[in-house]
């Protein structure tokens with residue numbers, strides 16, 4: 554079971570965006586990385602180019618760059634604190650993540 558899932562709110566705990574929060578857009582499990590919306594933006598300089606007979610001017614595109622999974626922590630939706638994640642098995646056999654701070658389930 555993944556510690557961080559798509560749709561989670563996470564807080565960055567290291568690097569230049571430390572303290573920033575955002576929603577997980579994508580988890581890259583093989584690379585141990587996550588893409589978080591609006592965090593770790595990198596600027597890509599696009600040269601002017603031709604496309605379909607039109608000239609597209611040079612522009613700067615901002616893109617979300619992946620973050621190391623170890624550099625983010627899940628923000629608990631119940632207590633809104635960044636927290637370590639535990640696990641428990643509910644009565645129906647479904648395994649859920651649990652906030653270590655307030656013991657709320659994190660779906």
Ligand SMILES: [Zn+2]
Pocket residue numbers: 629630631632633634636652653654655656657
């Ligand atoms: Zn909590």
